[in-house]
Amino acid sequence: GAGVSQSPSNKVTEKGKDVELRCDPISGHTALYWYRQSLGQGLEFLIYFQGNSAPDKSGLPSDRFSAERTGGSVSTLTIQRTQQEDSAVYLCASSAVNTEAFFGQGTRLTVV
Amino acid sequence: GQNIDQPTEMTATEGAIVQINCTYQTSGFNGLFWYQQHAGEAPTFLSYNVLDGLEEKGRFSSFLSRSKGYSYLLLKELQMKDSASYLCAVYASNYQLIWGAGTKLIIKP
Numbered sequence: 001g002a003g004v005s006q007s008p009s010n011k012v013t014e015k016g017k018d019v020e021l022r023c024d025p026i027s028g029h030t031a032l033y034w035y036r037q038s039l040g041q042g043l044e045f046l047i048y049f050q051g052n053s054a055p056d057k058s059g060l061p062s063d064r065f066s067a068e069r070t071g072g073s074v075s076t077l078t079i080q081r082t083q084q085e086d087s088a089v090y091l092c093a094s095s096a097v098n099t100e101a102f103f104g105q106g107t108r109l110t111v112v
Numbered sequence: 113g114q115n116i117d118q119p120t121e122m123t124a125t126e127g128a129i130v131q132i133n134c135t136y137q138t139s140g141f142n143g144l145f146w147y148q149q150h151a152g153e154a155p156t157f158l159s160y161n162v163l164d165g166l167e168e169k170g171r172f173s174s175f176l177s178r179s180k181g182y183s184y185l186l187l188k189e190l191q192m193k194d195s196a197s198y199l200c201a202v203y204a205s206n207y208q209l210i211w212g213a214g215t216k217l218i219i220k221p
Contacts, residue, residue: 042213
């Protein structure tokens with residue numbers, strides 16, 4: 001596609017449920033990033049994939065969070081047993097080597 | 113550790129000039145980016161500096177000094193639509209992007 005695509009754009013879930021957020025990066029981009037952003041706050045790094053290297057998971061806030069990237073393309077961020085503090089906008093970005101990162105429009109997650 | 117510092121908030125007047133500073137300490141350096149983010153939207157790319165000096169792009173310019181770990185974004189002829197957050201980001205040694213917390217720029221008429 002022409003840009004980074006994220007789905008769903010909005011997700012409302014009950015506390016304790018699992019959710020999956022999807023990111024479809026720009027074709028050919030080897031790097032893929034997941035961030036979380038709460039209202040009025042900066043970007044909180046979650047996880048970074050670069051080609052076939054082991055992902056940098058150092059930003060995942062707890063073991064309820066996990067992510068995978070299949071075939072070096074589409075990525076899924078999974079949050080298990082969601083909590084109210086997980087409510088935020090989840091942003092995905094992709095980039096080629098040494099070029100700017102392009103962001104998707106994000107998934108707004110609300111845990112009720 | 114890796115750290116990027118930028119002011120939390122700045123206020124400027126429509127038609128004026130504003131400079132937003134960014135200082136960084138990262139493990140390795142492969143370039144510095146500036147992004148603009150309007151409320152409720154995703155960040156969008158503004159500029160990329162990898163060598164020392166000034167890069168000019170219309171009303172926006174970005175400067176880099178690698179020896180000082182310092183960059184600034186200069187916005188001229190400010191317009192109300194420039195009200196946004198401005199994010200500084202550095203490509204560290206493993207090409208991971210390290211982000212500052214952003215500077216909220218408020219433009220007053």
